[in-house]
Amino acid sequence: MDAFVVRTKRPAERSPTKVKSQNHTQSTQSESKSARSDRPTWKTVDASLLVHDDSRCAPSTKIAAFDLDETLERTKSGRKAYAATADDFKPLNEHVGRVLRALHESGYKICIFSNQGAVKSALEGSRATTVRIRLERLTETLDVPFQAFCATQINKEGKVNDPHNYRKGGDGMWRRMVRLHNGGVEPDLAECFYVGDAAGRAGDHSDVDSVFAKTVGIKFYTPEDIFVEGEAWKTS
Template identity: 40%
Template sequence: MPRGQKKRSIDDYFSNPKKAKAGETSATGGWEKSTNGDLLVYQKNMSSSEKIAGYDMDGTLIATQSGKVFATSYDDWKILYSEVPGKLKKLHDSGYKIVIFTNQAGIGTGKHTVEGIQKKIESIIQKLGVPIQVFVSTGKGEYRKPAIGMWNFFQNEANGGVEVDLDKSIYVGDAAGRPAEGKKKKDFSFSDRLFALNVGLKFYTPEEHFLDVKTQAFNMPDFDPREVDASLPLYDPLTTKVPGHKLEVIILVGFPGSGKSFFCSTHLVPLGYVSANRDTIGSWQKCISLMEKSLKDGKHVVIDNTNPDLDSRKRYIEAAKKCGVPVRCFIFATSKDHSRHNNKFREFSGEDHSKVSDMVFNMYKSKYVEPTLKEGFHDIVKVNFIPHFKNKSEEKLYRMFLLEK
């Protein structure tokens, strides 16, 4: 977090989004951007309505003229279906406010320019022939679908104070989790369907909405944050005791974001365990030095690293055996996507954790070898992830889908 920047709370995420500075607009009229630069808004002060017809843009309202998956230029587009303009006009005439919510992370990476995307969107609106308000997420943070930062900004800052009637409103998008069918490839993500689900809007694919096709088959993500059970026991087996020996070493095994450090600080350190963490100490050699010194001082030790493979665990097991101390393995029963979700939640809630890339999660998974007693462990314990929330807003955010795929 940049020096001097105020840390945001979960409540800010829902009710007090970052406002655009007065007069902070782009070179193209009608555009404004948020103070952190990750959100562009077109026609912020457009007339309000309780009925919203929300749309994704690429693959929903437009397709590439070239037929390629990605546009070759800012002019490489065409209206997806001939029915699109008429449908939008009919909705507008019926009192619906037409709003586009689009992810354009290419702006944040430098692949696209702000001016290029702005002119493209203005040309699309002109072609469609109806007033449209637009929200553009330019990064990979809280405004990017399926997170609802764009919706929160729209509802709190750009609808004239009018509360949206979710029962009368809809959202349409092509990132719907549909499987491959015939020559048609599977959808690239779930982001549009999950965005609508997070907000509470009825969802339709472009084919369902514009062409009146029957409801299309779709899949949901393997990990569902709504189903994380806070009533599970912490340990499996239930008879697990901590400490389990007069003096011991516990080696933690689990994905980044699986809850190891929280478990360590909440359940082990208060009992006198010394935490050896490679991220804070600097190397596994230093972790072993700290472990050996702590054991000589008569203190329990917990190795708070990911420890996915045999080699990463072996070095600690051998060092503990030289000290004549039993070693236990605590495996965190948190899946890859659950851990990715936890990491994204930390990012959105302003916790002081560094972002973990998908490459790191994939690397852990590729290295992972299931721990066994043959490695030299006295026993192996499974640790369930038990979510803890400071307030209802924090739980509300956690239960939302935060991963697009």
């Protein structure tokens, strides 16, 4: 009888390329998920406040707080901030990024407290969108994490649009930051300061920034005091 051979079918080998592709996809998905979790988030509060939060902002007893318009940023065109597009902004000067990064590395949490009255109650409208885009771009430009609180409503005679006094010189934005956005850590007011251009000087549009700092009970500086060579916040 003739011998015969039974040929068994060998299991198909996995394609190294395919496995690599799967691993790469899983790695990419994991990295994307991580990147998304690190991205700043937005909240709208009480129909009168925009809140920009960043998970990289650690709670701190030391708060370095800033106004936005004509303090951290100015327009390229010279237009007023409320009338400008999101593409029309740049840092106030060449020292802004360096100073904020140095403060962050020294243990300060960076916060922005800004009146953005042009938004009004339209917290999903075009003006609000411009504010969001500006702050997201500012995070990338300055390469430093920060929280931002933007008051959008103004109390008028006979109509209370801002019952929580978020608008400066009320201290509602500061109180909300302490209560809900600082991990339960109470700021040491002696170690905190606020920087703004509205100081009540000749030519200033108001004194609302200096009033805000006084109401909160922290030191006040103008941009010209802080955004200079060296580390002025340590000696001022």
